[in-house]
Amino acid sequence: MKECDSSSTVDKAIRILIELAKENQEVGTTSLGRKLDIHKATVSRLLMKLAEHEFVYKNKETGKYWLGPAIYQLAMTMADVNFDEILHLARPHIDELRDGLQETVTLEIWLGNSTVPTYTAPSNLPLKVVLPPGEVLPLHTAAGAKAILSYIHDERVDMLLKGELEKVTPNTITDKQQLRERLIEYNKQGYATDKEELHLGICAVAVPIFNSIRQPIAAIVVLTPSSRFGQKLEPSLISKLKKKATVIGTEMMKRGIRY
Incomplete structure (x- = not known):
């Protein structure tokens, strides 16, 4: 009994x-x-x-x-198993976006308390942006990280953004209330931006990739020199990124990849 x-x-x-x-x-x-x-x-x-x-x-x-945090620790253990599978699945889609947009496109993967660019398809243009793979990106500056944060519950965001936010560039948002308002805006529009907040001269736009239970697990990021960002950031670009993010998330679900 x-x-x-x-x-x-x-x-x-x-x-x-x-x-x-x-x-x-x-x-x-x-x-x-x-x-x-x-x-x-x-x-x-x-x-x-x-x-x-x-x-x-x-x-x-x-x-x-x-x-709680124990769940995220368990999730990260499982993530290590599926990490290579996600990269293998996403790589051709990232390459295709790069070819069509003629800009550098990166896959940022969420690692529980940070994002890391895990695969980058560099632009073929002479003036291009390439970030080193494996670099842990500040959550309050990187476009991919902010795209993911905008879909995470407020309490979790507060835990992740504890402490003073570093002023990486003159454009970095360090006021937490202002950042929260920006995250609400990103959530409503479905994409986030980095306007020289991480590196001067570099801008980015990102959309989240969701798993089968609608949790953000990664982001597709387009990186451009700031001189080209204005002309690139238009509805057609956002639409292409969202469609690719949906395709990647759907393929993960079909193949039984959990993250």
Whole structure:
């Protein structure tokens, strides 16, 4: 009988974690209990136990819960397994965009608390932009990072942006309230920009790539010299990037690649 009860408890805890992932936002115990048809007291008890091991995080102001750092650590372990598969899948799409746009196109992958350019297709033009692969990019400056952050819950963003934001260039946004307002704008329009915020003379535009549960896991980034950025940033470019991001995300799902 005890084994049955233990199994039932584990099942309920797993269902709670899955529901939090689906919601992609803070959720209260009452709402979770109603959606999962589990008594509120049971949900509260399980959440407290999950919080002890950092599988969930409780917002002390709202009393609601969200996925905790232990989940992201587990996700990163799984990400290492699928990293090469994502690169293999995305590479031809990145190359195709580069050929069509005649600008440098990069795939930035989300690594839990930062983004890293993992594959770059350099422009064939004499004046071009190429970032070194594997460079960890500041979350508050890079276009790909901001495109991803704009779809992450506020509480998680606050945790990621703790501390003072570095003034990388004169254009870098270091005021957190201003950055939050910018992220809201990016979310509404579906793309983010970097207007010489990371490197002087270099601008970028990025759109997020989503996994099967609508979580941002990477970004397609177009890098241009600032002199060409104005003429490049137009609706047709954004449309092309969004379509490619959708294609990559769909192919990942079809091939069973989880990230």
